[in-house]
Amino acid sequence: MMSFANAPEPAPAAPVIVPRAEHGISRKQIDDETLKVMYRLHRHGFKAYLVGGGVRDLLLGRRPKDFDIGTDATPDQVKNLFRNCFLVGRRFRLAHVRFGRDKVVEVATFRRKAEAGDLPENPEDHFAFQENVFGTPQEDAFRRDFTINALFYDIDSFSIIDYVGGLEDLAARRLRVIGHPVERFTEDPVRMLRALEFCARLGFSLDEDVRQGIYRCAPLIAESAPARIREELLELFRHTVAGPVLRDAAAMGLLEPLLGGYQGDAESFALLERLDGRTRDGQPVMEPFILAALYLSRFLRTCPPTREAPVTEVVRLAGLVLAPHCGYFSIARAISHQARELLLGVYRLARGRRQRGERRLLTHPMTPWSVELLACWSEATGDYRDLVQQWRKALSGKDSAPPAPADPARKRRRRPRRRKPRDGQAPA
Numbered sequence: 001m002m003s004f005a006n007a008p009e010p011a012p013a014a015p016v017i018v019p020r021a022e023h024g025i026s027r028k029q030i031d032d033e034t035l036k037v038m039y040r041l042h043r044h045g046f047k048a049y050l051v052g053g054g055v056r057d058l059l060l061g062r063r064p065k066d067f068d069i070g071t072d073a074t075p076d077q078v079k080n081l082f083r084n085c086f087l088v089g090r091r092f093r094l095a096h097v098r099f100g101r102d103k104v105v106e107v108a109t110f111r112r113k114a115e116a117g118d119l120p121e122n123p124e125d126h127f128a129f130q131e132n133v134f135g136t137p138q139e140d141a142f143r144r145d146f147t148i149n150a151l152f153y154d155i156d157s158f159s160i161i162d163y164v165g166g167l168e169d170l171a172a173r174r175l176r177v178i179g180h181p182v183e184r185f186t187e188d189p190v191r192m193l194r195a196l197e198f199c200a201r202l203g204f205s206l207d208e209d210v211r212q213g214i215y216r217c218a219p220l221i222a223e224s225a226p227a228r229i230r231e232e233l234l235e236l237f238r239h240t241v242a243g244p245v246l247r248d249a250a251a252m253g254l255l256e257p258l259l260g261g262y263q264g265d266a267e268s269f270a271l272l273e274r275l276d277g278r279t280r281d282g283q284p285v286m287e288p289f290i291l292a293a294l295y296l297s298r299f300l301r302t303c304p305p306t307r308e309a310p311v312t313e314v315v316r317l318a319g320l321v322l323a324p325h326c327g328y329f330s331i332a333r334a335i336s337h338q339a340r341e342l343l344l345g346v347y348r349l350a351r352g353r354r355q356r357g358e359r360r361l362l363t364h365p366m367t368p369w370s371v372e373l374l375a376c377w378s379e380a381t382g383d384y385r386d387l388v389q390q391w392r393k394a395l396s397g398k399d400s401a402p403p404a405p406a407d408p409a410r411k412r413r414r415r416p417r418r419r420k421p422r423d424g425q426a427p428a
């Protein structure tokens with residue numbers, strides 16, 4: 001029987017409250033629109049807390065991605081307070097307060113875990129209902145995933161409220177699940193991936209009971225909705241932690257059930273780390289590129305560039321390698337098509353220069369991206385270093401080498417047809 005001696009204690013009777021003078025969060029660090037929404041809720045007698053990642057990041061001295069607000073006002077009450085407010089979400093009903101064209105402040109009513117008695121009679125309604133049972137701030141803290149994600153900043157007193165031991169874990173730089181990890185991972189297996197993601201993003205250590213919980217619950221992640229997994233996977237790339245997180249996930253038996261049977265290898269994880277590095281340098285995150293990177297190693301084994309193959313065959317093999325992933329995650333055809341083109345591009349680039357159709361390859365819109373992908377592979381494995389340099393030079397137009405010979409097949413097609421000799425005339 002596994003022991004969970006490190007699991008956080010059950011709900012403490014009273015929260016730890018850190019007054020303004022004893023913490024570093026200042027209102028100057030919170031954007032004006034979020035403050036406006038909080039003040040208005042407060043003026044109308046409601047609680048208004050900054051919740052989740054915003055509090056965590058401010059306490060760590062990091063710049064939060066966004067700010068979320070928790071309140072005891074119901075979504076309808078929030079809507080009544082703001083002219084520019086829209087209620088969104090079926091699974092998790094939220095109020096969006098809009099400012100101008102782009103700015104949205106998210107306001108969520110405090111919730112608690114639904115009990116059997118809370119749910120409506122018709123089981124078909126349970127799904128939409130169970131995420132929307134309103135509760136107290138304390139209950140709201142306990143339904144969250146990790147202790148460091150359950151801290152509140154109260155706009156009334158400017159104090160920090162901690163019901164779950166999150167401040168202690170922030171100080172110790174460790175990630176702990178609220179409650180029993182096996183129970184919480186069974187409830188929502190996506191939390192396992194989030195645990196690895198936050199550890200990698202924040203440089204935190206994974207608490208031993210969380211690690212054991214992942215080992216035990218890993219297969220359950222196959223039951224999560226593919227659309228959610230796809231979104232969390234993209235988050236890993238946006239936060240530039242895909243390489244380390246997927247490597248950890250593989251080591252803990254989480255990767256295969258996560259990606260519908262995907263088995264990474266050392267080269268793939270090293271390649272993804274290079275991709276993370278490029279994103280940190282300002283390159284955009286593009287799903288076709290991610291797919292091609294995830295499957296490049298398998299593709300190069302299936303279709304080695306040392307072996308000459310017709311383009312149609314290369315495209316077929318690239319499609320075959322990508323098909324299970326694209327099917328499982330319902331990837332749009334335009335995206336899988338581009339991923340296939342990228343793999344074809346890498347194959348052709350890896351065949352070397354002076355090849356048939358090189359001129360067309362150099363002007364193809366996907367080729368610069370294929371060169372980038374080949375460069376990531378090269379940095380990860382040491383293969384094709386010179387070739388990457390040569391292709392980059394050729395693409396930049398600084399290549400002094402003569403153009404590659406034109407495609408002989410095309411030449412033959414262009415040759416004028418010989419006229420049939422007329423009767424009595426000698427053939428030319």
Ligand code: ATP
Nearest residue numbers: 051052053054065066143144145149150188190191
């Ligand atoms: P960031 O936005 O920087 O990625 P975050 O902590 O704000 O980090 P979100 O995904 O935006 O993460 O979620 C907001 C908050 O909602 C989290 O901090 C956490 O408290 C709660 N939360 C999100 N997903 C879950 C989940 N699967 N189970 C329980 N609580 C969750």
Ligand code: MG
Nearest residue numbers: 052053065066
């Ligand atoms: Mg967030």
